[in-house]
């Protein structure tokens with residue numbers, strides 16, 4: 508399906524001869540030492556053998572160079588330590604085909620206690636990247652989130668639905684998307700936007716729900732469940748999200764946004780119980796804590812547009828993806844223990 512689609516491209520990109528099967532993209536990935544982007548780069552380098560990747564990351568507390576260890580020697584990969592806000596002052600190559608912007612402050616709880624950093628990176632940083640793209644004729648891919656739509660009790664959000672973000676984090680991501688839209692409409696910049704649901708898998712910082720709970724249980728600690736635990740999220744395995752992003756990026760399509768969900772809705776309590784079971788613990792390990800301020804009740808995505816444009820995508824079975832994730836954290840205590848100690 509993926510190859511068939513490549514052969515039917517309508518819009519040739521700079522430096523690529525799609526008709527004759529030469530597909531090479533020079534990609535600047537921002538935030539590549541974080542969770543999703545490091546998984547994305549790994550996939551991109553292994554599956555699209557012509558593409559080159561430059562990773563620009565300022566290495567905040569969430570950026571971990573060891574996430575990139577297994578591909579740092581790859582001749583098609585390079586790393587620049589810098590803030591996205593500095594992009595227009597850096598002496599970097601300017602002949603990229605795409606910037607894929609993963610760099611962000613991402614933890615909702617941090618956005619509630621300190622929103623400024625979220626505005627600086629997620630909004631101002633995105634604007635600097637957009638200016639750089641416009642100046643140098645580079646396409647721009649914004650990695651956004653389902654949280655821009657806000658909460659929904661029934662049904663699922665479509666790409667055309669209005670944005671009603673409820674946290675400083677989701678508001679900053681929604682604002683960035685508005686800038687992307689403005690650059691596309693006003694200056695004709697070629698853009699793509701993905702809005703994915705909650706990702707899970709290896710290399711996720713232990714501040715986030717699934718790795719926090721796994722590592723707490725491995726350390727014999729309790730797991731803090733917000734409020735009733737009935738809030739619902741859709742969960743997508745990070746490798747599936749990476750693959751779907753790669754399909755979008757390598758498709759030749761531009762000026763579209765796509766929902767990327769796992770088609771896998773679970774309440775926080777259900778996730779907690781699955782993790783307890785997977786780690787041989789019982790409900791005595793649950794500690795109910797005060798609910799997050801403005802906690803969205805349910806996120807849900809309608810993913811038919813992606814399917815219509817790129818064909819059916821077979822996602823990982825949740826039980827298997829979760830077990831693989833549990834096993835990864837069991838086997839990589841030396842990766843997560845220092846991160847948890849830093850937080851304490």
Ligand SMILES: NC(=O)c1ccc[n+]([C@@H]2O[C@H](COP(=O)([O-])OP(=O)(O)OC[C@H]3O[C@@H](n4cnc5c(N)ncnc54)[C@H](O)[C@@H]3O)[C@@H](O)[C@H]2O)c1
Nearest residue numbers: 538540541542543565566567569570590591610611705706
């Ligand atoms: N994790 C999820 O479930 C999820 C879901 C939907 C969308 N997203 C989006 O996906 C992207 C990646 O999320 P993640 O969870 O992998 O993030 P993460 O927190 O694991 O990593 C963020 C990375 O960005 C880097 N960074 C932060 N500020 C920077 C700056 N000013 N300049 C350069 N680099 C900077 C950090 O050092 C880190 O490497 C984000 O844009 C996020 O909004 C995440």
